[in-house]
Amino acid sequence: MELNIRQYSSNDANFRSELNQLLSWESVSDAGVQRSVEEIVNRVRTEGDAALVELTNKFDRRNVQSAAELVIEGDALAQAVERVDANIVDALKQAAERVRRYHEHQKQESWQYQEADGTVLGQKITPLDRVGVYVPGGKAAYPSSVLMNVMPARVAGVSEIVMVVPTPDSYVNDIVLAAAYVAGVDRVVTVGGAQAVAALAYGTETVPKVDKIVGPGNIYVATAKRMVFGAVGIDMIAGPSEILVIADAQSNPDWIAMDLFSQAEHDEDAQSILISTDADFIAQVKASMERLIETQSRQEIIKTSLEGRGAFIHVSSKEEAIEVANIVAAEHLELSVENPEEWVDDIRHAGAIFMGRYTPEALGDYCAGPNHVLPTSGTARFSSPLGVYDFQKRSSIIYCSHEGASELAKIASPLARGESLEAHAMSAEFRIIDK
Incomplete structure (x- = not known):
């Protein structure tokens, strides 16, 4: 089955604007x-x-x-x-x-x-x-x-x-x-x-x-x-599922094709993107996809997804690949490259990072251990996977000794009066120890 998937090069003059258009997704309802x-x-x-x-x-x-x-x-x-x-x-x-x-x-x-004057400060964790x-x-x-x-x-x-x-x-x-x-x-x-x-x-x-x-x-x-x-x-307002694969020419094109399918089969709005420094490898993956899609029961969904929101991106270097990955801020990022540990420190924005050729995203969906509820639509720039911390609250603990309250009041009082909050100032001042 022929697949008409967008192809980009980072060397194109209008690459950034085309990339932004590719990534745009309006998740709000009409x-x-x-x-x-x-x-x-x-x-x-x-x-x-x-x-x-x-x-x-x-x-x-x-x-x-x-x-x-x-x-x-x-x-x-x-x-x-x-x-x-x-x-x-x-x-x-x-x-x-x-x-x-x-x-x-x-x-x-x-x-x-506990501070020297006996004041106790802390944090209480409560589910x-x-x-x-x-x-x-x-x-x-x-x-x-x-x-x-x-x-x-x-x-x-x-x-x-x-x-x-x-x-x-x-x-x-x-x-x-x-x-x-x-x-x-x-x-x-x-x-x-x-x-x-x-x-x-x-x-x-x-x-x-x-x-x-x-x-x-x-x-x-x-x-x-x-x-x-x-x-x-x-937890979050999630958009369609997405995967970004960075692959070198030593990767298996059939494996990469199926990794891209694994997100495209979710629904027609899912997004699958491949980045590589090797144009011939990208062509091999495309050929694999056109052959393997015939084996898929959800091939029409996959085709619609890939042709609507999928892309192949040819870059000139590892540094460019990482730069694009940080712009995409993908829900799932696969590093199908040699020595992926040499890449991961430079990845700033990704929901989950799958390292190496033997780590498909599908394993993370089911049983690897980390959570598969991940930020989508670029929100990995500022948010994180679902975790235990999402089900716990943090309460501050403040327990002042008399001496500690007296010293803190000498700081709080001028600040409160600077804000014209007299009751705040006096509430603190009542605790000052007269020497």
């Missing part, structure tokens, strides 16, 4: 989506379960009579495990353990120190009480997303985890439920879309209000998450 989501969120907020049932029946083509029918927990979750192939269950358990073990290294502990995890259930089911969103919350010490997942036409994916059981989800509510986000954010008679909502979703879910932010915390 006015129509905004209005629909606002109406749904407000209805669930004011009408609770009644709205949740009505909207679920409407959008997921179900015939639910009460919100209680939407809940799966306890033995029902355990029974899903029995219905799933034992090899898949075993893989889920192994992946969950690897993800747990990795995230154990992220745990933060409370700390404090969130209740978290909501959104798991997509439309075009595809993602048990891996269950593990990646739930395991760090469990490691952080979150007391209760509520998972929501849509079940269109009442189809329940047992592998997703098995993943929820393995990961330790307390209850599953079979709702999706903006109505699920609203239920988690504000609570209904059946769905408890949570402190934070995490997990990917479509444009309606993303819009709803943005709308409820402030009432609850959210």
